[in-house]
Amino acid sequence: MPEEKRANAAKKVAAPRRQARGERRIAQLLEAAAGVFCRSGYAAASTNSIAREAGVSPGTLYQFFPNKEAIAVELGGRLLERANEMHGQAFLPENLDRPLPELLDAVLDPLIEFQCENPAFWALMHGSGVPGITQEHQTLHAGMLARVESVLRSFRPDATPAEVHLTANVILGIFKSSMDLILASEGEERAAYVTELKTVLRRYLEPMVTTPPTTR
Amino acid sequence: MPEEKRANAAKKVAAPRRQARGERRIAQLLEAAAGVFCRSGYAAASTNSIAREAGVSPGTLYQFFPNKEAIAVELGGRLLERANEMHGQAFLPENLDRPLPELLDAVLDPLIEFQCENPAFWALMHGSGVPGITQEHQTLHAGMLARVESVLRSFRPDATPAEVHLTANVILGIFKSSMDLILASEGEERAAYVTELKTVLRRYLEPMVTTPPTTR
Amino acid sequence: MPEEKRANAAKKVAAPRRQARGERRIAQLLEAAAGVFCRSGYAAASTNSIAREAGVSPGTLYQFFPNKEAIAVELGGRLLERANEMHGQAFLPENLDRPLPELLDAVLDPLIEFQCENPAFWALMHGSGVPGITQEHQTLHAGMLARVESVLRSFRPDATPAEVHLTANVILGIFKSSMDLILASEGEERAAYVTELKTVLRRYLEPMVTTPPTTR
Amino acid sequence: MPEEKRANAAKKVAAPRRQARGERRIAQLLEAAAGVFCRSGYAAASTNSIAREAGVSPGTLYQFFPNKEAIAVELGGRLLERANEMHGQAFLPENLDRPLPELLDAVLDPLIEFQCENPAFWALMHGSGVPGITQEHQTLHAGMLARVESVLRSFRPDATPAEVHLTANVILGIFKSSMDLILASEGEERAAYVTELKTVLRRYLEPMVTTPPTTR
DNA sequence: GATGAATGAGGATTCATTCAT
DNA sequence: TATGAATGAATCCTCATTCAT
Numbered sequence: 001m002p003e004e005k006r007a008n009a010a011k012k013v014a015a016p017r018r019q020a021r022g023e024r025r026i027a028q029l030l031e032a033a034a035g036v037f038c039r040s041g042y043a044a045a046s047t048n049s050i051a052r053e054a055g056v057s058p059g060t061l062y063q064f065f066p067n068k069e070a071i072a073v074e075l076g077g078r079l080l081e082r083a084n085e086m087h088g089q090a091f092l093p094e095n096l097d098r099p100l101p102e103l104l105d106a107v108l109d110p111l112i113e114f115q116c117e118n119p120a121f122w123a124l125m126h127g128s129g130v131p132g133i134t135q136e137h138q139t140l141h142a143g144m145l146a147r148v149e150s151v152l153r154s155f156r157p158d159a160t161p162a163e164v165h166l167t168a169n170v171i172l173g174i175f176k177s178s179m180d181l182i183l184a185s186e187g188e189e190r191a192a193y194v195t196e197l198k199t200v201l202r203r204y205l206e207p208m209v210t211t212p213p214t215t216r
Numbered sequence: 217m218p219e220e221k222r223a224n225a226a227k228k229v230a231a232p233r234r235q236a237r238g239e240r241r242i243a244q245l246l247e248a249a250a251g252v253f254c255r256s257g258y259a260a261a262s263t264n265s266i267a268r269e270a271g272v273s274p275g276t277l278y279q280f281f282p283n284k285e286a287i288a289v290e291l292g293g294r295l296l297e298r299a300n301e302m303h304g305q306a307f308l309p310e311n312l313d314r315p316l317p318e319l320l321d322a323v324l325d326p327l328i329e330f331q332c333e334n335p336a337f338w339a340l341m342h343g344s345g346v347p348g349i350t351q352e353h354q355t356l357h358a359g360m361l362a363r364v365e366s367v368l369r370s371f372r373p374d375a376t377p378a379e380v381h382l383t384a385n386v387i388l389g390i391f392k393s394s395m396d397l398i399l400a401s402e403g404e405e406r407a408a409y410v411t412e413l414k415t416v417l418r419r420y421l422e423p424m425v426t427t428p429p430t431t432r
Numbered sequence: 433m434p435e436e437k438r439a440n441a442a443k444k445v446a447a448p449r450r451q452a453r454g455e456r457r458i459a460q461l462l463e464a465a466a467g468v469f470c471r472s473g474y475a476a477a478s479t480n481s482i483a484r485e486a487g488v489s490p491g492t493l494y495q496f497f498p499n500k501e502a503i504a505v506e507l508g509g510r511l512l513e514r515a516n517e518m519h520g521q522a523f524l525p526e527n528l529d530r531p532l533p534e535l536l537d538a539v540l541d542p543l544i545e546f547q548c549e550n551p552a553f554w555a556l557m558h559g560s561g562v563p564g565i566t567q568e569h570q571t572l573h574a575g576m577l578a579r580v581e582s583v584l585r586s587f588r589p590d591a592t593p594a595e596v597h598l599t600a601n602v603i604l605g606i607f608k609s610s611m612d613l614i615l616a617s618e619g620e621e622r623a624a625y626v627t628e629l630k631t632v633l634r635r636y637l638e639p640m641v642t643t644p645p646t647t648r
Numbered sequence: 649m650p651e652e653k654r655a656n657a658a659k660k661v662a663a664p665r666r667q668a669r670g671e672r673r674i675a676q677l678l679e680a681a682a683g684v685f686c687r688s689g690y691a692a693a694s695t696n697s698i699a700r701e702a703g704v705s706p707g708t709l710y711q712f713f714p715n716k717e718a719i720a721v722e723l724g725g726r727l728l729e730r731a732n733e734m735h736g737q738a739f740l741p742e743n744l745d746r747p748l749p750e751l752l753d754a755v756l757d758p759l760i761e762f763q764c765e766n767p768a769f770w771a772l773m774h775g776s777g778v779p780g781i782t783q784e785h786q787t788l789h790a791g792m793l794a795r796v797e798s799v800l801r802s803f804r805p806d807a808t809p810a811e812v813h814l815t816a817n818v819i820l821g822i823f824k825s826s827m828d829l830i831l832a833s834e835g836e837e838r839a840a841y842v843t844e845l846k847t848v849l850r851r852y853l854e855p856m857v858t859t860p861p862t863t864r
Numbered sequence: 865g866a867t868g869a870a871t872g873a874g875g876a877t878t879c880a881t882t883c884a885t
Numbered sequence: 886t887a888t889g890a891a892t893g894a895a896t897c898c899t900c901a902t903t904c905a906t
Contacts, residue, residue: 025887043259043260044259047879047880047881048878048879048880056887057889058879058881058882058888058889059883059886059887059888059889059890060886060887060888060889062880062881062882063887067881068880068881166412170394170397170409170412173393173394173396173397174416176393177390177392178389180389181385181389189382193382193385193386196382196386197386200386200390200416200420203422203423204416206419235868238868238869241869262897263896263898264895264896272869272870272871273870273871274871274872274897274898275869275870275871275872275898276870276871277898278897278899279868279869279870280869282898283897283898284896473777475689475691475692478899478901479900479901479902480899480900480901488866488867489866489867489868489869490867490900490901490902490903491865491866491868491869491903491904492865494901494902494903495865495866499901500901500902598840598844599844601829601841602829602841602848605828605829606822606825606848608825609821609822610818613817613818625814625818628818631852632818632822632848632852635851635852635855636847636848636851639851667889669884669889670889670890694874695875695876695877696874696875697875704890704891704892705891705893706876706877706892706893707879707890707892707894708890708891708892710878711891712890714877716875716876716877
């Protein structure tokens with residue numbers, strides 16, 4: 001979204017002081033929201049408790065976010081952005097050219113590390129597949145989905161969009177359920193679950209991505 | 217007191233009628249609760265909406281259940297019972313004595329069918345945050361885990377308990393995340409997710425269970 | 433209320449069996465009510481809990497009493513009646529001719545004993561003088577007031593009704609506040625409070641009732 | 649961050665305004681609560697009715713008080729404070745150094761006046777059944793008891809502590825029961841009850857405090 | 865008469881959101 | 886901008902009372 005970036009840049013020039021303070025407030029609020037969402041989940045989190053955690057009044061919160069959902073969406077978006085920045089290199093073309101095991105290492109390791117360090121991200125993503133899903137979760141999910149789909153497409157340019165979508169969802173599901181196990185364990189057990197996640201994905205994806213032309 | 221005796225005798229006949237009505241109401245309320253929990257999740261479901269869905273007044277609901285949690289616990293308990301029966305059928309020895317693909321079909325199909333017919337089960341067990349339900353969830357999880365571990369052990373008698381436990385958890389995780397996708401979709405898409413779940417598990421497990429050629 | 437007595441008598445003749453059973457039920461319910469009122473007070477007592485304590489259904493309770501208040505009124509009335517019967521002799525003319533100290537002994541001792549044995553009576557009488565008083569308390573209070581006023585009138589036939597009413601209320605107030613102390617204490621302390629109650633009343637009433645010999 | 653510093657400075661000026669508004673609301677709510685408690689008693693008083701009486705929404709009430717009990721406790725606490733001040737004045741040494749009738753006037757008149765002007769105090773302290781209030785009631789009672797005992801001791805230095813305690817409790821009981829009558833009446837009737845209270849106490853105490861050696 | 869299910873208005877409390885200052 | 890008071894609909898739950906059997 002380059003237009004938005006430019007818009008932000010423009011604002012930054014127009015009113016730097018105020019903008020800076022606003023940004024700080026937003027960051028402060030989002031950090032508080034991350035903590036509260038993480039502790040109580042999205043539904044049980046109250047806007048007042050977020051404001052209190054941030055050390056501001058509820059009115060201030062609503063100066064920056066139109067409603068509770070927007071907080072979750074923005075928080076998810078930022079975490080997603082940070083995630084992307086953090087291991088953006090993982091999705092670079094040069095990584096996608098490697099054999100699957102290395103690709104999985106390259107992509108998953110920073111992703112897992114990020115998740116472990118940002119449990120709020122996880123709290124937000126939860127329940128994504130359940131009917132009655134809320135919009136913000138969809139947004140977050142869609143972001144990750146798009147990334148995975150993009151990788152898949154580059155590996156299987158001949159697959160239909162539906163196939164790609166399907167596979168990406170399955171991959172994400174496996175990733176999420178493994179993250180549950182990873183986050184719930186520690187030390188060697190955690191490492192074992194990480195290994196196992198890669199094993200599952202490797203075995204699942206190998207027949208798809210290693211495409212000996214003759215076999216196909 | 218001959219009148220009272222006779223009255224009691226009459227009661228003995230009349231009581232079942234009334235008790236039967238109560239049982240029917242309870243079933244009716246639980247069915248309504250299943251629907252509402254399914255649509256809105258536990259937290260967002262209001263007792264009034266459950267009563268309305270059941271076509272009774274809120275007071276009636278509270279004649280049979282002391283509070284909202286009790287409804288969920290009772291519903292969960294009943295579904296749990298039915299689920300266990302299903303699992304018993306699915307994990308019949310004759311089903312486990314087959315090649316992996318057929319085993320997966322035999323075990324997963326009834327499980328999936330049950331879940332699809334009782335979507336409330338899924339909605340309830342998923343992170344309600346309520347102690348009573350969480351406990352049921354753990355019971356359910358432990359039960360499934362034990363069954364899966366038992367199957368795994370029969371296939372890989374040489375594996376350590378820790379390995380078995382690990383693998384079983386991964387399998388369950390994959391199953392759960394796939395159920396999310398299955399329940400969230402319909403028709404062909406749902407069928408595709410079912411197929412994909414089996415594919416994932418087959419590819420993951422094949423190298424483990426495919427014992428040396430000679431044995432086979 | 434002689435008409436009512438006759439009505440009861442008539443009923444007793446007309447349908448002895450049923451009437452007897454009804455009376456038993458009523459007694460059962462009132463006993464239960466006494467217990468519950470005593471434990472929780474009138475306001476906090478629920479009709480359902482009274483019915484439960486009596487071992488009957490709420491519907492049955494409403495077969496004999498039109499509403500909660502009627503239970504309290506009837507219970508108070510019966511206790512009052514029993515109190516009157518118990519020490520009816522205390523109010524006989526021959527007792528009223530005695531010197532005040534003996535009169536106080538004769539009247540108060542059985543009254544106090546009765547109160548100690550029927551704490552429900554007390555629970556019902558409580559809060560009688562407070563603005564916002566409820567009707568049933570008024571009824572009970574009025575009964576005792578009438579008795580005291582009657583005694584007072586016989587001692588001071590020249591006093592105006594207003595004076596008699598005033599004095600009777602003060603006497604009742606002193607009696608009630610002393611009963612609080614008496615019921616809250618035991619053994620010697622209780623006996624001391626009883627003595628003190630009599631002292632207070634004696635000193636208060638002596639100048640009123642001990643009229644100069646000539647007047648008599 | 650100079651802006652924030654200035655903002656804070658501004659806040660220092662603005663805050664009292666807002667805080668003042670809050671204080672006013674609290675006073676307003678407590679006054680409304682006093683009225684409602686007085687009319688209906690604690691149990692029958694609804695928070696909504698208190699809010700309505702105060703002319704605010706129920707939510708506003710809960711911005712200042714966590715629950716219904718807290719309102720009563722705070723109200724009771726404030727009245728208790730004022731009552732203690734009153735008592736301090738009433739029990740001034742110069743008042744206690746007089747003949748009994750004048751002493752009774754000096755002590756009782758301000759007490760009665762205070763109670764009449766704060767009828768909620770009475771309504772609250774009387775058997776609300778709520779722990780917080782019961783405790784305040786005990787505090788109040790203990791305070792008054794101590795004062796009365798102190799007066800009694802100065803009049804009868806030879807009495808045992810137990811005797812003093814006994815008499816003080818009886819006096820307080822008489823005072824309380826008379827307050828019930830006083831508060832429930834108006835105009836001349838009220839005045840008559842006040843007079844009667846003093847008469848009762850005078851006749852009760854005279855033989856104790858006026859100790860002509862010969863009489864004894 | 866007896867039962868217990870049924871009712872529904874009402875009560876305490878919460879919370880996303882708005883508003884005056 | 887920031888504040889925190891204000892709102893009011895919605896929630897869970899209770900209980901006096903009625904009704905079908």
